[in-house]
Amino acid sequence: MKIAIVGGGFMGLVLAQKISSTTNATVKVLEQGSLPGGLSTYHNYGAFTWDKFYHVITPTDTDLIDFIDEIGLADQLQWRRSLTGYYENKRFHSISSSKEFLMFPLLGLVDKMRLGYTIFRGSRINDWKSLEKIHVTDWLIKLGGKRTYEKFWAPMLQAKLGENHKKVSAVFIWTYIKRLFKARSSAAQKEHMAYVNGGYKTIFDRLEQNLKQSGSDVMLNTEVQHISPSPEGGINITHNGATEHFDKVIFTSPLNVMEKVTAPQLYDISKSTKPIDYLGVICLILVTKKTLTPFYVLNIGDNDTPFTGVIGMSSLVDLEETANQHVTYFPKYISQDDELWSKSDEEITATFLKGVKYLYPDFNEADMISSHVHRAFKVQPMQVLNYSEIVPKVNTPHPDFYVLNTSQFVSESVNNNSVVTHVEKFVKGFKGDLQNNTTAN
Ligand SMILES: Cc1cc2nc3c(=O)[nH]c(=O)nc-3n(C[C@H](O)[C@H](O)[C@H](O)COP(=O)(O)OP(=O)(O)OC[C@H]3O[C@@H](n4cnc5c(N)ncnc54)[C@H](O)[C@@H]3O)c2cc1C
Structure with missing residues (x-):
């Protein structure tokens, strides 16, 4: 059986790993980006590579922790005490215990x-x-x-x-x-969080290696342009200008992509669900010689900052991971129509830097090694009232086409523990269908 997974984010790759390790199917992950991982991917910051957006593992992420163990990376998990802060009226307060x-x-x-x-x-x-x-x-x-x-x-x-x-x-x-x-350990009532040595790159390198060994494939720079039912059964996918046939297709990318590329005979999204709004994020990342914050997360009770929080990655992650440089993320979550999307990276950097100086008056630009602006348009589906009634179902009207994406997280936030939970449930529920009949290519 030949299965395509549309989207090589964490969902697509965990799914590929689970299917290829528990069935005899061959899996092809089709990812438009030049790196695997989607929102969880990594970035070359010059002297080191680390997560493009900030990612952390909490003690309650049990499915994710088990998965990391399953792919042989348990010994790479590093637990550290983490601090949470709150800023208001020019003062920082720790709320970490x-x-x-x-x-x-x-x-x-x-x-x-x-x-x-x-x-x-x-x-x-x-x-x-x-x-x-x-x-x-x-x-x-x-x-x-x-x-x-x-x-x-x-x-x-x-x-x-x-x-x-x-x-x-x-x-x-x-x-x-x-x-x-629950991230506070019950013994000390203090927060603990974890990361994997090398960040999410270590996880994606391992997944790519495993998939290769099992005869499956992660195809990068491969934008899916059209998905339609094949007259002889199964599904046709057009990518890179050619059409390829698959026995089953599992769609993991955001819903707006699905609406664009999926033939209505497969799944007419406009008739099946109400529109789901996503929030996006624009994030300034500063790499500095000195530390900016002792907190992993700083919540901001002040409307004068251009970003909505501060994530002090280097307060959690050992400095050897980041070539002894300090990494701090300044995210702003915004809706799809926010005018910030139209600003250039230089404009965003200038605006956000003013906020950094407002928050940390001692900050000296001479301590800045580099700055980066990262954008993600579709991050957090908006869990509006009665959200569970409008999300797409995993099963579609076509027996060979499935939807498995973060819009279906009705009682969880968007996080990678939930990704693993949903993938496991899917593979358990549909394992029989994923390794039945074999169709000629
Ligand atoms: C700022 C930020 C902080 C976060 N912090 C944490 C954290 O601390 N802990 C945690 O557990 N989670 C965190 N998350 C959430 C985590 O990143 C998500 O749970 C996870 O990445 C979702 O993966 P996904 O594969 O479902 O979606 P995505 O990562 O969006 O993957 C979808 C993929 O589909 C691809 N695609 C789109 N269109 C096409 C097409 N036409 N053809 C082929 N491919 C296509 C995209 O390129 C992408 O790779 C954070 C996310 C963000 C943005």
Whole structure:
């Protein structure tokens, strides 16, 4: 059986690894980019290579951790103590342990108790369906009060979703509470996070090597232009100007691509679901001689910064990984129609650098080794009210065409642990179909 996977992001490659290691099918991953990995890919920063966007592994990422073990990289996983900060009114506060959390100076005792109650309640809710019906703001205010919302939650939502946070349901913050607050190890109640030596490049190198060995293939620089049903069964894919036949096709790229390249006889997305909005991200990355922040994540409760958070990668990752240079990411999550997309990299760098100097008045541009602007247009599907009712199903009207992408994460945030969870569920559910009849090419 010959299977095509459209999209060589983390989803496509984990899927290829799982199918090729558990069935006798041959897999071809078709990826338009020149590197594997999509949003999780890596970048050459000059003296070192590291993740293009910031990625971290939390103790609750059990499926991801098992997967890393499965591909023989468990010994490459490095756990470190991580710090979370909060900036407001020209002051930085650490909220990295339960004690610091309780001492958070911007909230009074009653508000802190309400915050604690929200987190406690949130972490114990299992029925996310009821949370889909209420806006995140209404839910947080109902549980924790307006002051707690404004001082604590709103900046966090702003950091993740920008102004669009007003549209999402309570499921969004519930998944966040479940994932991140459990990152505190129960013994010390302190945050711990992990990375893989060499970053995600190590994972992608291993996956490419495994796939090659099993007779499967990752085809880079291969843009899928058209997917249509084949009259004799199976699916035809047009890429690089030629048409190739596959017995099965699994589509992992974002939905706007699917709408563009998939024949309506296969899956008429406009008739099957309501439009799903994605948020994108624009991120400035500074490589510096000195450290900028002790925090892995800094939430910003201040509207005067052009970015929505600060990720101090070098506060987590050993400096040998990055040639003794310090790496800091300054992301801004924005909607598809935001005017920031039209700005050049130079304009974005200039604007964001003003924000860096505002936040860190001691920052000296002479300490800057390089700066980079990375953009990703489709990152986070907006989990609006009753989101689970509008997402596409894995099964499509055509028996040889499947959809498996992050838009289907109805009760999780977009993260690589959920990617592994969904892939495993898919392969378990459809294993029989993925290794049945053999069709001539
Ligand atoms: C700023 C940022 C920070 C993040 N931090 C974390 C984190 O700390 N921890 C974590 O677990 N996750 C994190 N994530 C999420 C993680 O990156 C995603 O879960 C993951 O990358 C999703 O992978 P995917 O394969 O589903 O999608 P994508 O990575 O979007 O892959 C889709 C692929 O399809 C390809 N494609 C599109 N059109 C075509 C076409 N026509 N033909 C062929 N190929 C095509 C694209 O090039 C892409 O490679 C972060 C993401 C971002 C953006």
